[in-house]
Amino acid sequence: MEVYPAHHPAQRGFTLVEMTVVILVLISMITAGFYGTNAYRSWSLAREASENLRTAYVAQRTYLADNPTTPVSTLTQQLLLPYVPGNPGSFPSGKSLNGAALTVRVNVSPPFMTTSAGGTTGDRYDPSANTSDALWDVGE
DSSP: OOOOOOOOGGGSSOOHHHHHHHHHHHHHHHHHHHHHHHHHHHHHHHHHHHHHHHHHHHHHHHHHHHSTTSOGGGOOHHHHGGGSTTOOSSOOEEEOTTSOEEEEEOSSSSOEEESSTTSSSOOOOOTTOOTTSSSSSOOO
């Protein structure tokens, strides 16, 4: 005759404390994932803006090498467009952290991003507040 251990139905499954801990860990992981995704999105926008600014800077320097008597303050995006590497149909631009369109201000050296259209007016857009970190600026 075989003897089986007594079956205790109260010992099956997870306790309420164990389930609560698992749920809290999952919520923490999801929150960290959302934070990481937003941080990556911000970094990606900043890098794209920096690359566009470097492209504009190359166009600006190339134009000024061909036209050495032209003051930087008179430059426009239309003058520089033929000097943009790859001959795109429009001048490089970007997006701010809140999705607003940014244009490159080209009549200053080095160029910077601004929320004003046209590329000749407006204040510097640089959420990093550092003009040499290569995020939202040409860098050093």
